[in-house]
Amino acid sequence: MRRPCLPGLTLLLAAALAAAEAPRPSTASDRVEVLSPPLLHPALPFARSLRIYLPPGYAASDRDYPVIYLPDGQNLFNDATSYVGEWGVDEALDALAAEGFEAIAVGIDHGGERRMQELSPWHNPRFGEPLGAAYLDYLVETVKPFVDANYRTLNGPESTAIVGSSMGGLMAHYALHARPEVFGLAGVLSPSYWYHEAAFHYPQNRPRPAQARVFLSMGGAEGHEAVAHVEAMERLLRRWPDADGVRLRIVEAAEHNEAQWRTLFPEVVRFLYRLPPAQGG
Template sequence: MTIKKLCIFFSICYFCTNIYAQTVNNLGVNYTIHSKSLNEDRQIQVFVPESYKTTDKKYPVLYILDGQRLFPFGVSLLKSNTHFQLTPEFIIVGITNKYPDRFGHFIDIEKRFLKFIEEEVISYIDNSYRTSDKRILFGWEYGGSFVVQTMMDKPDLFDAYLAASPFPLDNKIEELDNFLSNNPRINNMLYFSVSPYENQVNIGTKKLDSLLKLKAPKTLNWNYKELENEEHLSTPYSTIYFGLKKFYGYYPELQFNSLEEFTKAGGLNYVNEYYKKRALDYGFSSNLSDWTMFSLTRNAIRAKDYNQFDIFINEFKETGFLERIRINRSCLIAEYYLENKQYDKSIEIFSLLADKYPNSELPLIGLGDNYKSLLNNKKASMYYRKAEKLFKNKSN
């Protein structure tokens, strides 16, 4: 037996002697681990994404402290995010911390608890599942303080550190100051947030925010958010959502809520750079997505800014996106040309759609509306009759 095979064999034997129970349910698999670091039995929960069984790719892992409460939310968020393509798929690991022991785990024996996570939980997950080298750690309250401490103790263990209402932090500010001075090239992500109404918690987070503004290296991707509509018990949910959104910032198709937001971001130069970065990070095409091109055009329509609308269409038309997007969206664009008396452009698009969708009455009605505006009642009537006939045939 080779040395490599022996290592694998002894590794399997080690885990078999320490993981002695598991149950499967709709939220994945529950494991009971006997932790040598803590000298006690520990429960963890594992959920793999939908594609895990049908692919051979490796997945990032999100580790959630207080899994007994927050693991189900993580699973729900994963399903929602991947359905709407807001983040890539990832594995979720919930680490159970029961009351009142959790306070001691995160404060009194935090070094031992971190050893348990690094040497027993992460090792088991990496040996049992197809994991990539990307890891995220989330914690709330005392668990949030533990997350910040973990970043200082093991900055390379996780790529992103997400902390909701981290407490206590006052006693860590001096250590954090030294840590930042001694790690000028740290390139992790730190995301921490709090409700504005958490009193003692706010004192610590504001001190951390002030320290980071003064001392954080440019390579540290950090963000502090006050969650105006949350309270102490609800900050974990918003923090996981916004933290993942921040970490996977270049993953979604780009969308702006208004032309003002688009202009403030940097206009088309920003949009093009975003898609280059998206392609580099996740392997997508560097071309703008159809949704981005349509949503930008729709923002111009909603703002009644014809000049910007026409700029977008001229910029995007050669990509063929008008033929690929949903017919009602293409019709909206053609209708806006009609509204602005640009009949030739409107007719061109409606004619293209009529050829592409011969069983839809929408382009025919649009052509009828154009010719009616041009006082060509004969042609208008012809298209209206065709649309009416199609509608009646579908009704029957």
């Protein structure tokens, strides 16, 4: 039997490793702007880059647009900056724009190793000091005023959504209840309700946000406990007078990943903004 040529095999392995480590090409729309330097709140420990998507008709119009805020900005628009794949928010909103709905999307980059803390409103001893309340203050006191001052926005809660997944989903749900005068719409995808039982106590102890709309989701492959948690939250929220403002989607075969959230994102936007369902949907 002929043995492989070791020098040749070494070169092949080196080439494979180099290819694996090569930067991925950008997939972001040319209407996604990365703001630099990051926005800093003078009293809070946050300075985050923003990734701002402007709809196709923005430059040629003088109208104001609804705004969708999303944590984990690195994963939203660009495969090159994503963890394991992007959400395709720009492509999804471009497709909705072709149907007549246009919105601005604002991605807030996460803080890397501090992500769990900054997206947690409550203390979990496994993850250290919770910074979620301060993070929400940063969104409300720094990010949103900047966006409203520099872009043409519809800035009322009925036009302002926050959409996140996992810990970002937990933050989106917290924001809806903590600052209902700011966020009237929430996309809560694969939320980390396991993080703290206060996730269930908090909405029970606060009044229903006026005209709020919430889209909840979970992948069936994320586990029985995760599905049970989101179903329990749906039952809790359906006690609101306007139960039609709550929707739950269990995606049976879906796992806890960007592929699920990418698929769901257009449906989330349609529900939150009362758009017609997709043709054939």
